[in-house]
Amino acid sequence: MTLEQAPRERLSRQLAEAVGEALRSDLAERESVLLVISGGSTPVPFLRALADMPLPWSRVEVTLADERWVSESDDDSNARLVREHLLQGEASQARFVPLTSDAATPEQGVAEVAERISGLAWPASAVVLGMGGDGHTASLFPDSRELDLALSTDEPVVAVRTPSQPQPRISLSADRLHQAYRHFLHITGEAKRDVLGKALAGDDTRALPIRAFLASPLGIYWAP
Ligand SMILES: O=C(O)[C@H](O)[C@@H](O)[C@H](O)[C@H](O)COP(=O)(O)O
Numbered sequence: 279m280t281l282e283q284a285p286r287e288r289l290s291r292q293l294a295e296a297v298g299e300a301l302r303s304d305l306a307e308r309e310s311v312l313l314v315i316s317g318g319s320t321p322v323p324f325l326r327a328l329a330d331m332p333l334p335w336s337r338v339e340v341t342l343a344d345e346r347w348v349s350e351s352d353d354d355s356n357a358r359l360v361r362e363h364l365l366q367g368e369a370s371q372a373r374f375v376p377l378t379s380d381a382a383t384p385e386q387g388v389a390e391v392a393e394r395i396s397g398l399a400w401p402a403s404a405v406v407l408g409m410g411g412d413g414h415t416a417s418l419f420p421d422s423r424e425l426d427l428a429l430s431t432d433e434p435v436v437a438v439r440t441p442s443q444p445q446p447r448i449s450l451s452a453d454r455l456h457q458a459y460r461h462f463l464h465i466t467g468e469a470k471r472d473v474l475g476k477a478l479a480g481d482d483t484r485a486l487p488i489r490a491f492l493a494s495p496l497g498i499y500w501a502p
Pocket of ligand 1 (some may be wrong): 316320344356414
């Protein structure tokens, strides 16, 4: 990693090193560990850098903070993003657990997905969150009618529909996202920095759901 690298590349590598160190540290105490990652476009260089980290990947479990309810062949699939950018080389030995099922809708699939992720190595070693320009994180969207449920339930996953997104989604609930030893936020650009600044200056979580994660330690990784 050199100063000549673009800031976002350098940031991604620093985040990958921090997450790799978290996993390595927990693996000294536990047979297997869990990493929860977000989808979208920001994580791509981070996932590629993480895949290069020297880890006993066969002891690492990976799942998603949320997912669009589409098939893995769909360009919008977060599971596809994970398989293409993280589960490569040595990291292909990781045990990846996706958040979709064969059910037609997330409402029909939510019980199966909850059962499937219940056996993972919770509490997660790390949750890596992203954030949208509306202050959403995972699929906790301010304009979603399921937001109150997602913020209050002790169920692990919630089916989510929101006018601002083209596809139905499934999301880990805030309660389940909090079940981790470490939380990281990976954002880039001035607009998201300004949204984060607004979130830090207020407390209405329904308006900016990222606020649900600002009251506990959070490693904020931001580059211009
Ligand atoms: O499925 C998703 O889209 C993510 O989990 C979502 O919460 C993402 O982190 C933000 O929407 C930011 O997305 P970008 O990185 O594409 O801006």
